[in-house]
Amino acid sequence: MKVRVVDDEMFATTAATALLVNLPPDRPRLGVATGGTPMRLYDELARRSSRGEIDLSGAVVIALDEYLGLADGDPHSYATYVDEHIAGPLGIPAANVHVPQGYGDDPAPGAAEFEDRIAEVGGVDVQIVGIGSNGHLAFNEPGSALDSLTRVVELSEQTRNDNARFFGGRVDAVPRRAITQGLATICRARSILLLAAGQTKAAALAAALRGPVGSDVPASVLQRHGDVTVIADRAAWSRMS
Numbered sequence: 001m002k003v004r005v006v007d008d009e010m011f012a013t014t015a016a017t018a019l020l021v022n023l024p025p026d027r028p029r030l031g032v033a034t035g036g037t038p039m040r041l042y043d044e045l046a047r048r049s050s051r052g053e054i055d056l057s058g059a060v061v062i063a064l065d066e067y068l069g070l071a072d073g074d075p076h077s078y079a080t081y082v083d084e085h086i087a088g089p090l091g092i093p094a095a096n097v098h099v100p101q102g103y104g105d106d107p108a109p110g111a112a113e114f115e116d117r118i119a120e121v122g123g124v125d126v127q128i129v130g131i132g133s134n135g136h137l138a139f140n141e142p143g144s145a146l147d148s149l150t151r152v153v154e155l156s157e158q159t160r161n162d163n164a165r166f167f168g169g170r171v172d173a174v175p176r177r178a179i180t181q182g183l184a185t186i187c188r189a190r191s192i193l194l195l196a197a198g199q200t201k202a203a204a205l206a207a208a209l210r211g212p213v214g215s216d217v218p219a220s221v222l223q224r225h226g227d228v229t230v231i232a233d234r235a236a237w238s239r240m241s
């Protein structure tokens with residue numbers, strides 16, 4: 001595991017550099033997390049792209065997860081996040097953007113289909129992930145099987161509380177269910193970039209990187225992956241030293 005612990009103002013540029021060195025130049029397949037932390041990386045990529053320093057318009061983008069129960073085009077959906085913060089600014093056409101989706105009353109087939117979709121594009125070159133304050137990875141909450149695949153999940157109260165900040169502070173507006181790539185799905189990516197910032201992530205990060213590998217701390221599965229880079233700010237790293 002490679003680790004870079006940085007001051008806050010270096011976080012986005014360090015993350016961008018770590019991402020770009022690991023991306024193949026030709027049609028890179030980029031796995032994206034859609035939380036608050038990676039937004040700093042996407043803003044940095046957008047800046048570099050607008051200055052003509054990078055060209056990711058040929059990339060394929062694969063999202064980790066999506067809420068269930070939001071209307072198409074809902075501003076809180078991760079599909080909208082990917083359009084606004086990643087595909088739009090980087091000039092990636094919609095045909096190359098893949099976000100899990102549940103159809104109608106039964107979202108389970110959409111989840112299973114997403115596994116095939118990832119395989120069809122040839123897998124993920126670099127997967128960007130964050131970590132939940134409860135140790136979740138994507139929407140794999142504590143208790144998730146380490147060999148889990150893309151599926152429909154219930155969100156924990158802690159995750160819904162943490163994410164209420166994106167819904168105007170209203171916990172009741174945060175969906176209760178989601179589709180998420182599983183822990184095994186995520187670990188198939190060739191390389192993983194874990195971004196963690198802020199004191200609220202310190203305990204979870206230490207448990208994930210130092211503690212035993214197991215379902216109680218889903219992000220601990222990353223210890224089993226052979227190519228993980230961690231970018232953490234000093235607050236997130238504070239329980240490691």
Ligand code: PGA
Nearest residue numbers: 035036037038130131132
């Ligand atoms: P955050 O979320 O980047 O919005 O803090 C990370 C996560 O919950 O996985």
